Amino acid sequence: MQLQDILYSQGFGTRRVCAGLIQQGLVQVYEGNEPSALVECTQAATEFVAEGLRFRVQGVDWPYQEKAYVMLHKPVATECSQKPSTYPSIYTLLPPPLRQRPQKGAVQGVQAVGRLDQDTTGLLLLTDDGQFIHRMSSPRHHVPKVYEVTTKHPLDDRQVQRLLEGVVLDDDPKPVRAAACEAVATHHLRLTLTEGKYHQVKRMLAAVGNRVEGLHRSQIGGLRLPDDLAPGQWRWLSAADLSSIQNPVSSLHEPAV
Numbered sequence: 001m002q003l004q005d006i007l008y009s010q011g012f013g014t015r016r017v018c019a020g021l022i023q024q025g026l027v028q029v030y031e032g033n034e035p036s037a038l039v040e041c042t043q044a045a046t047e048f049v050a051e052g053l054r055f056r057v058q059g060v061d062w063p064y065q066e067k068a069y070v071m072l073h074k075p076v077a078t079e080c081s082q083k084p085s086t087y088p089s090i091y092t093l094l095p096p097p098l099r100q101r102p103q104k105g106a107v108q109g110v111q112a113v114g115r116l117d118q119d120t121t122g123l124l125l126l127t128d129d130g131q132f133i134h135r136m137s138s139p140r141h142h143v144p145k146v147y148e149v150t151t152k153h154p155l156d157d158r159q160v161q162r163l164l165e166g167v168v169l170d171d172d173p174k175p176v177r178a179a180a181c182e183a184v185a186t187h188h189l190r191l192t193l194t195e196g197k198y199h200q201v202k203r204m205l206a207a208v209g210n211r212v213e214g215l216h217r218s219q220i221g222g223l224r225l226p227d228d229l230a231p232g233q234w235r236w237l238s239a240a241d242l243s244s245i246q247n248p249v250s251s252l253h254e255p256a257v
Contacts, residue, residue, distance in 0.1 A: 003027070004044040006064060011097035011109065012057060019044035021057060030054040060095075067129040068101055068110050069242060070094075071223070074124045075231035080115035087118050093232050094126070101128050113137060114196055122148075122217030123225040125237070125245075136220075136245070142194040143221050143245070144179055147201055149189040150214030159208040160189075167207035169197065176204060187213075221245035 001009075007018035007027065021027050022044045029048065031037045038056060053064040072094070074080070077087045090112065091099055099109040113125040113136045127133060136143055160183055166175030180192035191201060202212045218225050222244035229235060237245075 001048060001050045002044065003029070003041060003046045003048055006048060006050050006053065006055075007057065008102065009050075010062060010064065011099070011101035013100065026058050028056040030056075062097070063236070065236070067127065067132075068098060069125070069127045069129065069132070069237040070098065070110065070234050071225070071229070071237055071241070072124045072126060072234040073225060073229045073231050074116050074121055074217075076119055076121050079118050080112045080124070090124065094234060098126075098234075103128055116217060117199065117202075117215070120215040120217065121231065122215075123220055123223070124217070125220060126234075137196070139195045142179075144192050144194050144219075145196070145217060146180075146219035147191045147193070148184075148216040148218050149191055149201060149205065149212055151187045151189055151205065152211035152213045153209070154186045155183040155189055155210070157183075159183075159210060162208045163191065163204060167204055169200075169203050169207065172197070176200065178204070222247060 003022055004015050004018040007013075007021065008015045012018050012021065023042055025040055025042055028038045028040050030053075031039055050064050051066070055062055055064070072090060074090055075093075078090045078093070079085070079087050080090050082089060082091060091109070094110070101109050108128065110126040110128050111133060113127060113133050116122065116124055125136065135141055160181050163178040163181045166177040168175050176195070176197065178191050179194045180190075182190045184190050189205075191204075193200065197203075201215055205212050223237075223241050226235075
């Protein structure tokens, strides 16, 4: 694949813009694993094997990704929308190439896999893989999500039991159950859900006579939010991360970070 086409596929602009970056000497390509293997390339039509390629654009290293899969530590007071109404969009926390990755001839960029409320923090996945988004979002796949809930009132055994047995929300006569529920402390609940409804955690807690004061998603499937990923930061998902998301059985019931 020509180098200008590789950069275009990774969201660095139109093919003309990408060719200009290359011709200006702003792109270097790694031809090995050592730092010394970084070589400048000024010919936009130079051919490379895209898979596994690493390159540097304007001083920033990038790996070639046929599909982009990233995790973001969503901070409070941000919206999971391209057109936010009140607070800044989570997409402003991502570098331009992730927001400009082309899909089917149009610039669409990565999209959030589901949404978190503006006052909810924690693990958020983003990708440009539509099939992955559908698979993760479909209730048929029952992907577990773990939430750390700070409650207004002290928790008791009856509240926990009711959440496990199921509570009825005002828009659905079918009871909604927690897949797992544990009172970690008097005002700290660890709640696992396998489906997603509008304001579900807040409404479930209200149904048992309590109130959510703080909400943080710590885990999706078997993938936990890393301790060293600060609010507002993002990183690529590894193959092991993707596997753990979709095969969570072995790690779901271990303590969440």
